[in-house]
Ligand code: CAP
């Protein structure tokens with residue numbers, strides 16, 4: 544039975560959204576037997592004040608103050624834009640906000656598919672969220688890298704090395720050859736505290752190596768240790784150990800941890816840079832079916848206060864996501880004011896001075912594609928590669944230098960093959976993997 548025609552109506556193309564409205568862009572297909580317009584009505588209802596039938600408990604006051612408005616329907620593109628009054632939400636409760644506008648609607652059976660393409664958040668929500676503690680400028684200052692991308696590697700194998708071996712791989716990556724070592728060594732997302740590589744031993748050994756390399760080279764070196772744990776107290780204990788050992792960054796697997804853990808961790812004001820790995824985001828963001836775009840997640844993580852966020856590689860690496868998608872992400876985490884882009888299906892966003900998040904380009908990268916990554920994503924990135932460093936025919940130490948050299952070429956704009964002529968480390972990497980042209 545379908546009563547939606549007798550119910551409260553939400554379609555109102557003449558409505559002028561207020562500055563304080565939350566605006567959502569939804570893309571959907573209906574199951575057979577249902578009109579496109581019905582989809583928007585049901586979406587608006589289920590994500591706000593309504594339900595599947597007319598209810599006696601609804602009153603004019605609720606309808607007048609809390610009813611969202613479907614302000615645009617573009618059936619040929621499958622798009623509906625809905626403006627929600629801010630009174631529907633608790634402005635500093637991201638989980639609550641998402642339970643409305645990214646909640647039950649993704650399970651509605653009249654829909655064949657649904658994507659939450661973008662959410663435009665008003666100032667009142669941005670102001671209620673912590674945002675990054677450090678942002679791009681702070682990250683650069685702490686990591687002492689200016690004017691170029693930060694270079695890094697993820698220790699590989701992802702899991703399997705002992706803590707002693709892990710620290711040794713770190714030593715090689717940070718040192719490189721001839722003083723050309725990487726800035727960053729990072730734990731992989733699934734390395735936590737395994738029996739053969741327990742967290743505390745790994746931290747002590749790796750930070751000891753980090754300190755040694757810093758005094759040997761006079762260069763600042765950064766270790767991104769993964770503190771992800773489903774027990775928040777244990778995560779905080781790991782945070783404290785890193786601080787005690789002189790670490791400045793903590794890595795969180797932000798999707799598997801959940802929004803509440805990320806928000807709570809940020810509100811602890813630990814002073815640590817938060818590196819956000821997005822493992823599992825594909826289950827939420829990757830079409831087809833019922834999805835929430837990575838753009839929405841990226842905006843949420845900026846508000847919750849991460850400083851560094853994985854956003855893909857503009858098509859250069861192994862993960863799904865081309866330049867259009869990556870650049871929409873980069874724009875929305877790095878700029879203060881972002882224009883709407885109909886091709887990328889984005890609404891635009893004002894950030895009202897919230898600090899920018901530095902983009903992390905990772906996943907299947909190797910030295911030959913670094914110029915392409917920098918061309919698309921700019922210099923304000925962490926450019927990191929696991930396989931593309933440790934897979935170098937001469938090992939991690941030489942591989943690390945190849946990454947550094949390719950980054951130098953990318954920044955100066957020199958042709959990579961030419962730059963490699965008198966640099967065997969880079970030359971060998973280019974011979975092995977090419978330049979992805
Ligand atoms: C990269 C990486 C990251 C991916 C995740 C990996 O290693 O450590 O987890 O970057 O994807 O294990 O794949 P490689 P994304 O350089 O060896 O590929 O950054 O898109 O979230």
Ligand code: MG
Pocket residue numbers: 697731732
């Ligand atoms: Mg990884």
